[in-house]
Amino acid sequence: MTREDPGRTVPPTGPEAPPDTAPGGGPAPPRAPEGDALSCHGLRYAFGETRAVDGVDLAVRPGEVFGLLGPNGAGKTTAIRCITTLLPVPAGMVRVFGHDAARERMAVRRLLGYVPQQLSADAGLTGRENVALFARVFDVPRRERAARVDQALRAVHLTDAANRLAKTYSGGMIRRLELAQALVSAPRLLMLDEPTIGLDPIARTSVWEHINAVRAATGMTVLVTTHYMDEAEQYCDRVALMHRGRIRALGTPAELRSALRTRWARAASGDSAPSPLPTTPAPSSDAEPTLEDVFRDVAGTGLDEQSGDFRDVRSTRRTAARVG
Amino acid sequence: MSGAPAAPQPGSAEPTVAADDLQLLLIPPRPRTGWRVLTTRVIAMCVVELQKLRHDRTELYTRAVQPALWLLVFGETFTRIKAIPTGGTPYIDYLAPGIIAQSAMFIAIFYGIMIIWERDAGILTKLLVTPTPRAALIAGKAFAAGVKALLQAVVVILIAALLGVAMTWNPLRLLGVAVAVILGSAFFSCLSMTIAGIVLTRDRLMGIGQAITMPLFFASNALYPVAVMPGWLRAISTFNPLSYQVDALRGLLLGTPSHLLLDYAVLVAAAAAGIAAASSLLGRLAR
Numbered sequence A: 001m002t003r004e005d006p007g008r009t010v011p012p013t014g015p016e017a018p019p020d021t022a023p024g025g026g027p028a029p030p031r032a033p034e035g036d037a038l039s040c041h042g043l044r045y046a047f048g049e050t051r052a053v054d055g056v057d058l059a060v061r062p063g064e065v066f067g068l069l070g071p072n073g074a075g076k077t078t079a080i081r082c083i084t085t086l087l088p089v090p091a092g093m094v095r096v097f098g099h100d101a102a103r104e105r106m107a108v109r110r111l112l113g114y115v116p117q118q119l120s121a122d123a124g125l126t127g128r129e130n131v132a133l134f135a136r137v138f139d140v141p142r143r144e145r146a147a148r149v150d151q152a153l154r155a156v157h158l159t160d161a162a163n164r165l166a167k168t169y170s171g172g173m174i175r176r177l178e179l180a181q182a183l184v185s186a187p188r189l190l191m192l193d194e195p196t197i198g199l200d201p202i203a204r205t206s207v208w209e210h211i212n213a214v215r216a217a218t219g220m221t222v223l224v225t226t227h228y229m230d231e232a233e234q235y236c237d238r239v240a241l242m243h244r245g246r247i248r249a250l251g252t253p254a255e256l257r258s259a260l261r262t263r264w265a266r267a268a269s270g271d272s273a274p275s276p277l278p279t280t281p282a283p284s285s286d287a288e289p290t291l292e293d294v295f296r297d298v299a300g301t302g303l304d305e306q307s308g309d310f311r312d313v314r315s316t317r318r319t320a321a322r323v324g
Numbered sequence B: 001m002s003g004a005p006a007a008p009q010p011g012s013a014e015p016t017v018a019a020d021d022l023q024l025l026l027i028p029p030r031p032r033t034g035w036r037v038l039t040t041r042v043i044a045m046c047v048v049e050l051q052k053l054r055h056d057r058t059e060l061y062t063r064a065v066q067p068a069l070w071l072l073v074f075g076e077t078f079t080r081i082k083a084i085p086t087g088g089t090p091y092i093d094y095l096a097p098g099i100i101a102q103s104a105m106f107i108a109i110f111y112g113i114m115i116i117w118e119r120d121a122g123i124l125t126k127l128l129v130t131p132t133p134r135a136a137l138i139a140g141k142a143f144a145a146g147v148k149a150l151l152q153a154v155v156v157i158l159i160a161a162l163l164g165v166a167m168t169w170n171p172l173r174l175l176g177v178a179v180a181v182i183l184g185s186a187f188f189s190c191l192s193m194t195i196a197g198i199v200l201t202r203d204r205l206m207g208i209g210q211a212i213t214m215p216l217f218f219a220s221n222a223l224y225p226v227a228v229m230p231g232w233l234r235a236i237s238t239f240n241p242l243s244y245q246v247d248a249l250r251g252l253l254l255g256t257p258s259h260l261l262l263d264y265a266v267l268v269a270a271a272a273a274g275i276a277a278a279s280s281l282l283g284r285l286a287r
């Protein structure tokens, strides 16, 4: 478990990030949907009996790095696939910069850069060819294609490896290549599904630093899912904690932690206003809670108790196998 | 426990990117509309296919073995036996267009397996989140299959020429051959992508693919003329686009009597229907 720097309460933000949210915690106040980079209202999706996404409301503000956190099987990928138009939106409303994901699919896709959970670069092509394909299918005109592909590769520091086949890349390099593929069309919303899954710690840091650097340089909005609470804490402006298809808490990591600290303090002082949730007892009154503790508090279970199902294990193995 | 903590980051190693270095990544490209969307997507898919072939040509060579054997063993033997009424042409000549069509079909049928593999690998998933209509994506894949089959056809034509098959070298006729090969491959790749959209797993599709390729081959005029077939087989052959492809190839390459207009009409219609069917089922692969 990560001990965070006690002095740091404000998450690192890029130069062009919006001013931090007002303190107070809780979900963002309702806003006009056009103002948000992404808004979901009552989003639901079920695979047969499995209610993978069960009424999700969230709003991502332009320019922020928003983390969708939750254990395997929480419904993060399903939510992302609804937003990216891969799945229909059977109930609820999804808007990307004001465009309805159910009815304006093409418009939404043009605004999105998407990196799926699996490592998805084409191993039989070089890095450059992988990026050029996405330039082509996003209608980049021929005369600026090479320059744009070069810039995307440079942004993720893959210029030197650009002419090598992607099958010779390490897992972290493939992730960066996928980032370049997503960037080449100048998306306004970058959707990254578990970008660091299956990577070693150094590669994870590198992937995050590239995400941050690109966000800082372009002002793009980033929606990222992860089940690593420490990464979210370190790199996300705001996070939503998801469990069994629902958002259980939403705010900046600092807000969520301080709200829990308050609940702990109240519990310790005997001021026992009946809490609807089983508040976990504080280890000691002055302990600093982590996001992990917040998750345990709002979900009533720890991350490790909720193990992923077979599909997740399989796809993680596949990813691991491809990473080598 | 939220997994191993990310490595401590040395503050200086932070990758920085100068903003003016990323200028183009701030400007969304102007969307193309109408037919231009279709043509650019088809070109993009064909380019990918050619790039892959450039990096790895082994498949082109290994897939040349079978047609070479067909021509060498089956062709030479039956030319000697003279058991099949070919209307005067040596049997190996008669056989060559059939083998060209067959090897193109085998490549195309493989495309359904490839699309499932691409789905599992996340490649297809990502393409589905680009501004590419499903029909354009399938058309792209279909013509990419056509391009690959065409390169294979060139190899087979060269082998046939080495074995002494007397074929035309008229460029216009060869162009017609290319079109027939591409259209036929587009149909067969769509057939297998359609089945892929129904069965959804690679194992099942592999079984079905193997189960249908030989029957499609035998229930066509690739090996013997329709006239010598029993009635039921002749009926099947009438509905088999491979027969029309072979008829066109034979007419163009050997100059034997053929029904070019009908052949091309059937091939175009089959390819269009295949693209429609496969793209309507593509959504099932995305789930």
Ligand SMILES: Nc1ncnc2c1ncn2[C@@H]1O[C@H](COP(=O)(O)OP(=O)(O)O)[C@@H](O)[C@H]1O
Binding pocket: A047, A050, A051, A052, A070, A071, A072, A073, A074, A075, A076, A077, A078, A079, A309, A311, A312, B287
């Ligand atoms: N294609 C699918 N078919 C059936 N069930 C699925 C499918 N995809 C996901 N699920 C189920 O939906 C739930 C949420 O999965 P997912 O969105 O992948 O979670 P996460 O990304 O948070 O790990 C899980 O219970 C999973 O088994």
Ligand SMILES: [Mg+2]
Binding pocket: A073, A076, A077, A078, A117, A193, A194
């Ligand atoms: Mg997931």
